[in-house]
Amino acid sequence: MxxxxxxxxxxxxxxxxxxxCGTKVLIDEKVIPEKPFFPIEKDEKLESGMGKQRKAIFExxxxxxxxxxxxxxxxIEPNFVWFPLxxxxxAEIAFIVAFTMPKPNYxxxxxxxxxxxxxxxxxxxxxxNNVMSWSYIACISLWxxxxxxxxxxxxxxxxxxxxxxxxxxxxxxxxxxxYDDSHLSWSLVVGFxxxxxxxxxxxxxxxxLKLPSTPKPRMTDYVYIVFIIVCFSIGFGDFASTGYSxxxxxxxxxxxxxxxxxxxxVVLFAKNIRRFFxxxxxxx
Amino acid sequence: xxxxxxxxxxxxxxxxxxxxxxxxxxxxxxxNTQVFRMSIDLxxxxxxxxLHEALMDLLERMPxxxxxxxEGFFWYYLSPNKKTPTIFDDDVxxxxxxxxxxxxxxxxxxxxxxxxxxAIDFYHCLTDGGGGQTFLLSLFVRYLELKxxxxxxxxxxxxxxxxxxxxxxxxQFQSYFDRNLPPPDFVKKAYHYxxxxxxxxxxxxxxxxxxxxxxxxxxxxxxxxxxxxxLLIKVFLETEGKEKKPVQISIPxxxxxxxxxxxxxxxxxxxxxxxxxxxxxxxxxxxxSLVSLQIKLQTEKHEIKRFISRxxxxxxxxxxxxVPNFLKKPFFKIVSDVxxxxxxxxxISNIGLVNLPDEVSSLIERYDFFLTPNQKNPVSMAxxxxxxxxxxxxxxxxxxxxxxxKKFFKYLVNWGVKVKIHSNRR
Numbered sequence: 001m002x003x004x005x006x007x008x009x010x011x012x013x014x015x016x017x018x019x020x021c022g023t024k025v026l027i028d029e030k031v032i033p034e035k036p037f038f039p040i041e042k043d044e045k046l047e048s049g050m051g052k053q054r055k056a057i058f059e060x061x062x063x064x065x066x067x068x069x070x071x072x073x074x075x076i077e078p079n080f081v082w083f084p085l086x087x088x089x090x091a092e093i094a095f096i097v098a099f100t101m102p103k104p105n106y107x108x109x110x111x112x113x114x115x116x117x118x119x120x121x122x123x124x125x126x127x128x129n130n131v132m133s134w135s136y137i138a139c140i141s142l143w144x145x146x147x148x149x150x151x152x153x154x155x156x157x158x159x160x161x162x163x164x165x166x167x168x169x170x171x172x173x174x175x176x177x178x179y180d181d182s183h184l185s186w187s188l189v190v191g192f193x194x195x196x197x198x199x200x201x202x203x204x205x206x207x208x209l210k211l212p213s214t215p216k217p218r219m220t221d222y223v224y225i226v227f228i229i230v231c232f233s234i235g236f237g238d239f240a241s242t243g244y245s246x247x248x249x250x251x252x253x254x255x256x257x258x259x260x261x262x263x264x265x266v267v268l269f270a271k272n273i274r275r276f277f278x279x280x281x282x283x284x
Numbered sequence: 285x286x287x288x289x290x291x292x293x294x295x296x297x298x299x300x301x302x303x304x305x306x307x308x309x310x311x312x313x314x315x316n317t318q319v320f321r322m323s324i325d326l327x328x329x330x331x332x333x334x335l336h337e338a339l340m341d342l343l344e345r346m347p348x349x350x351x352x353x354x355e356g357f358f359w360y361y362l363s364p365n366k367k368t369p370t371i372f373d374d375d376v377x378x379x380x381x382x383x384x385x386x387x388x389x390x391x392x393x394x395x396x397x398x399x400x401x402x403a404i405d406f407y408h409c410l411t412d413g414g415g416g417q418t419f420l421l422s423l424f425v426r427y428l429e430l431k432x433x434x435x436x437x438x439x440x441x442x443x444x445x446x447x448x449x450x451x452x453x454x455x456q457f458q459s460y461f462d463r464n465l466p467p468p469d470f471v472k473k474a475y476h477y478x479x480x481x482x483x484x485x486x487x488x489x490x491x492x493x494x495x496x497x498x499x500x501x502x503x504x505x506x507x508x509x510x511x512x513x514x515l516l517i518k519v520f521l522e523t524e525g526k527e528k529k530p531v532q533i534s535i536p537x538x539x540x541x542x543x544x545x546x547x548x549x550x551x552x553x554x555x556x557x558x559x560x561x562x563x564x565x566x567x568x569x570x571x572x573s574l575v576s577l578q579i580k581l582q583t584e585k586h587e588i589k590r591f592i593s594r595x596x597x598x599x600x601x602x603x604x605x606x607v608p609n610f611l612k613k614p615f616f617k618i619v620s621d622v623x624x625x626x627x628x629x630x631x632i633s634n635i636g637l638v639n640l641p642d643e644v645s646s647l648i649e650r651y652d653f654f655l656t657p658n659q660k661n662p663v664s665m666a667x668x669x670x671x672x673x674x675x676x677x678x679x680x681x682x683x684x685x686x687x688x689x690k691k692f693f694k695y696l697v698n699w700g701v702k703v704k705i706h707s708n709r710r
Contacts, residue, residue: 010705053617057614059613
């Protein structure tokens with residue numbers, strides 16, 4: 001009969017490690033393993049559902065929302081009752097979805113909350129105006145939020161795909177915004193060129209930072225690079241809006257962008273200057 | 285006849301839950317299955333057909349087990365279940381949730397049969413350990429009778445040829461209610477052992493020779509229950525780091541022997557023994573003496589009455605009676621947390637040594653008792669014994685942490701006790 005040398009307890013015949021401390025046990029092949037005391041579960045049923053405390057919170061919140069809805073329905077005039085009823089209903093559904101989700105993660109919860117918020121805004125808009133008006137733009141903005149700040153979380157291992165997805169979602173956002181009046185105008189003339197400029201500059205800087213001679217970028221480098229890309233993109237937008245003929249209101253953006261670009265290139269490649277500006281390595 | 289004194293020997297319409305059971309259905313959840321298992325391992329093979337026949341005979345004799353749980357407007361209640369229970373294979377994890385399993389056909393117990401094992405999982409709202417033991421042993425005796433074994437008198441068993449007695453279905457808590465008694469003293473929050481929870485329970489069973497345990501507990505001068513409870517407290521005191529909250533063990537005590545009244549329903553109370561590490565270091569002897577003293581104090585007849593009166597007064601409170609069940613449910617969960625799980629670190633339940641006549645006990649190799657822990661207190665212990673052997677069964681919801689079990693058994697080994705371990709941690 002095997003023993004655990006650490007715990008000193010006897011073990012079942014045929015067991016390869018101690019269940020208390022995990023110490024491996026030498027199996028004597030001549031010994032026939034004992035029938036396990038605990039049967040091997042044919043179907044390992046895992047516990048599902050909510051724990052007791054979560055269930056209590058869920059039930060209390062549901063009760064409170066039902067009571068709130070009843071009080072609202074009885075105390076407010078019928079013409080104006082729909083708005084607070086809708087708000088309480090949305091709040092309760094949003095809470096229930098987030099709270100009761102099995103194995104929640106940011107992507108699941110954020111996705112569901114975006115869908116619910118879209119539904120709430122559309123319902124609110126429709127009940128207020130009998131037609132969808134401002135909620136169209138709100139929904140597109142929420143969709144952009146989802147494509148930029150939620151969906152990329154499932155693509156963390158596929159960075160190239162994430163980058164393409166971000167660019168395409170920005171393009172789609174501009175097109176959908178422009179299509180509100182049923183024809184495309186500014187998105188083709190200004191939007192697309194700005195996104196193109198943004199993409200080219202981003203790819204350029206990514207390539208630059210990956211060069212073997214480039215030192216490891218710090219957080220400030222990333223901040224300045226983003227700032228440069230934004231300045232140039234805005235400036236390019238102004239340039240595109242005038243039919244690529246002149247720069248009007250965005251001169252300041254161009255100047256600042258060029259200034260920061262020169263600074264960043266110098267700081268990236270001139271070690272002495274980099275050392276001067278980054279005080280952490282001044283004493284190296 | 286007053287409502288609570290009504291005789292429910294044969295359930296016709298509805299059958300109220302006993303006072304202890306009221307809290308179970310609304311608080312049943314993941315990590316709170318409220319199921320306990322009793323099982324016997326035999327040295328003869330089990331004939332499932334005969335076992336099923338024995339089960340049907342026993343349910344005919346004990347119709348208060350052939351019930352289903354229903355939710356009424358004000359309370360949960362039990363009503364007759366006309367279906368036929370199934371006997372399951374012995375490949376079901378002990379103490380799995382009963383409420384969620386459709387194959388159970390709404391029965392509040394699950395009978396599993398292996399090659400040499402009869403195991404029954406009971407939902408706590410049906411009965412407690414004492415009632416469960418009587419049911420299991422009665423089933424086994426009936427099975428032996430059908431297999432043509434000659435079984436003479438077996439004390440503490442219900443025979444199928446006997447008539448149903450009123451005490452079997454009586455809610456004995458009601459007879460001890462006294463509205464003039466003050467409630468028990470408030471119990472402080474206990475230390476809770478924390479860890480990553482698995483989505484299932486793990487069990488570790490240690491078989492020990494009773495003579496070894498008796499030798500050690502006699503050496504210290506205390507009973508086996510007091511000794512094991514003190515050892516468990518010592519283990520938790522060692523696992524507690526800077527927290528220094530009191531380690532409090534909940535010990536269910538059957539009130540049948542203490543009051544002289546019997547029933548097949550729930551009839552037990554919980555004694556909470558507490559050791560506060562902020563008062564300084566305790567030797568094992570000091571822990572033992574405090575545990576013994578606290579058990580004696582809390583099982584004194586006036587304290588028992590006070591404990592029962594507190595619980596029954598909750599049920600009889602006008603506001604609680606008048607509020608619909610769907611409003612009561614979330615508050616029962618909160619109350620069971622505040623007045624229940626927060627007050628203890630773990631549970632140790634000792635069903636005791638089973639004494640049976642030789643013609644029955646000679647066929648039994650093991651008698652096991654398993655509890656389920658809960659989310660706040662993820663480790664619990666159940667103890668049972670038969671034929672010179674003691675079985676200490678740990679239940680745990682912790683994914684990979686076995687520190688409590690390891691320390692406990694290591695202490696026993698260091699005191700010269702031989703322990704054999706079985707576990708479903710693979």
